[in-house]
Amino acid sequence: MAELEEDHRRTERPTTSIVANHGSSIPFRSVGSFSIPAIITGMWQVAGGHGKIDQKKAVEEMKRYAFAGLGVFDMADIYGPAEEIYGKFLREYLGANLVLGFTKFVPRYGSSGTNTREVVESSIDRSRKRMGVSTLDMVQFHWWDYRDVHYFDSMKLLYTLKLEGKIKELGLTNFDTLHMAKLYEECAIPIVSNQVAYSIIDRRPEKKMVAWCLKHNVKILAYGSLLGGFLSEKYLGRPEPQRFELTTQSLSKYKRTIDQWGGWMLFQELLLVLSQIADKYKVSISNVAVRYIADKPAVAAVIIGARLSIAEHITSNQATFSFPGLDQGDVALIHAVVEKGNGIAGDCGDEYR
Numbered sequence: 001m002a003e004l005e006e007d008h009r010r011t012e013r014p015t016t017s018i019v020a021n022h023g024s025s026i027p028f029r030s031v032g033s034f035s036i037p038a039i040i041t042g043m044w045q046v047a048g049g050h051g052k053i054d055q056k057k058a059v060e061e062m063k064r065y066a067f068a069g070l071g072v073f074d075m076a077d078i079y080g081p082a083e084e085i086y087g088k089f090l091r092e093y094l095g096a097n098l099v100l101g102f103t104k105f106v107p108r109y110g111s112s113g114t115n116t117r118e119v120v121e122s123s124i125d126r127s128r129k130r131m132g133v134s135t136l137d138m139v140q141f142h143w144w145d146y147r148d149v150h151y152f153d154s155m156k157l158l159y160t161l162k163l164e165g166k167i168k169e170l171g172l173t174n175f176d177t178l179h180m181a182k183l184y185e186e187c188a189i190p191i192v193s194n195q196v197a198y199s200i201i202d203r204r205p206e207k208k209m210v211a212w213c214l215k216h217n218v219k220i221l222a223y224g225s226l227l228g229g230f231l232s233e234k235y236l237g238r239p240e241p242q243r244f245e246l247t248t249q250s251l252s253k254y255k256r257t258i259d260q261w262g263g264w265m266l267f268q269e270l271l272l273v274l275s276q277i278a279d280k281y282k283v284s285i286s287n288v289a290v291r292y293i294a295d296k297p298a299v300a301a302v303i304i305g306a307r308l309s310i311a312e313h314i315t316s317n318q319a320t321f322s323f324p325g326l327d328q329g330d331v332a333l334i335h336a337v338v339e340k341g342n343g344i345a346g347d348c349g350d351e352y353r
């Protein structure tokens, strides 16, 4: 593991040192009442299964993320200590840059009571307490089983809590287009975003989600855009990783995506093309992969996972917007390889159902 990390640092392209970002190169985009940087820092990686987190170091690192203009953090009530780490960070942070904590309400599969105020409110209150805030900046709602129609009740209750000042904005996560539209229409509740998987090889949002989002001014917050780190120099020219080498839950998850799409040999072809484009703009493969998604219609931000206290890519990710963006030729080269694969079947979030 340590060896892999050391190797990673060696292969990643050098970037400039951390610079404060007051909206300089990373653009700001609107999501509901917020104006947020187009890169969000993801905290699933502190939930376990991604290496041992040193919480004190993680808090220090979050201060550097905020200083670098990457101070919007994505977490969830089910991400282990993430909300508490955010709370500690918030108590200590003295900087002037924007800091926001986006969390999620993820009721357990088949759990009853999510149609009652008691259950929904106690979960929201727990997040408020852990994060040390009276109002949660954003709550993104996840639902496992659409056959259980209690999700309408849960959403209405979340909206009541929003009106009462416990939540600032409401979003969704992993909703497909049909059920997002149902929820939106039936509850008439202003939903500002849907957080879904979206990467160069997993373009499911483009089937229906993007058009619906554009029509209703709902923003996409994209995750998995780096395929857990596979979209980087570290894996260029590398043999297919064996199961024991998939050292994080994220790598295991997205290795399945790669296999579903077209397999390791085709993925190497894709990395090669991305590395040529990266060379052209003097950035990294990861920068190209994130930028490809960040500039897509309806996308407000890409959530990039951070293994806080273990590995950080602040300067590298700051370089995402250091170049003018991909031109038509770059996109054609990428698509020529991507289209040799199968595409990922279904709509957003289907993998959770």
Ligand SMILES: NC(=O)c1ccc[n+]([C@@H]2O[C@H](COP(=O)([O-])OP(=O)(O)OC[C@H]3O[C@@H](n4cnc5c(N)ncnc54)[C@H](OP(=O)(O)O)[C@@H]3O)[C@@H](O)[C@H]2O)c1
Pocket (backbone or CB within 6 Å): 008, 012, 041, 042, 043, 044, 045, 074, 075, 173, 174, 195, 196, 222, 223, 224, 225, 226, 227, 228, 229, 230, 231, 232, 233, 250, 284, 286, 287, 303, 304, 305, 306, 307, 311, 312, 313, 316, 317
């Ligand atoms: N709603 C949901 O169901 C859901 C599901 C998954 C994720 N998410 C959210 O999305 C976030 C992103 O997580 P993800 O699992 O999809 O991972 P990801 O963002 O695709 O990949 C994150 C990994 O990419 C590597 N990386 C980051 N920046 C890099 C750079 N500039 N150069 C090279 N490598 C770089 C790092 O690997 P190393 O640490 O190994 O260096 C990092 O751990 C999560 O934290 C979470 O907030 C949400």
